[in-house]
Amino acid sequence: MDYVNAFWVGGLICALVQILMEKTKMLPGRIMVLLVCLGTLLGAIQIYEPFVEFAGAGASVPLLGFGNVLWKGVKEAVDQYGFLGIFMGGFQASAVGISAALVFGYLASLIFQPKMKK
Template structure:
């Protein structure tokens, strides 16, 4: 049942984002920022962790989950370091994921030799 919940919740998030892109004039970059900020706000309000416990990777992998990770990192760093944690917490919490994305995209570019669109 865990896989099923992850599948339908992740699919629903993606479908809602696609509808948002199709029915509004929002650009993809703005929608991505909206998702990350929404994930952070939902985490601040305490709604996102129960959602992750129910849906697993279906809720933690999309950009909403990235906002959740940033919030968790900032909260932990603020508790440990005070005001300075506001600036360092998000970076430490997401460093592994961002680094992996950069490294794997670079390796993919070496293998597949992408070309610029003209």
């Protein structure tokens, strides 16, 4: 059942974002920032964590989940280091995910040899 919940929740998030892209004139970059900020806000008001427990990867993989990870990292770092944790927490919490994206993106570019658009 965990897979089913992850599938339909992740699909619903993607469908809502697709509708947002089609029905508004917002650029994709702004929508991505909106999703990260929304995930951060939902994490701050403690709504996102129960959502992740229910949906698993369907809620933690999209950009909403990235915003939630940033929030949790900043919150833990502020508790541990005080004011300086505001600047450290997001980097510490998201370092592994960002590093993995860079490494796997580079490996994919070596395998598939991407070309620039003309």
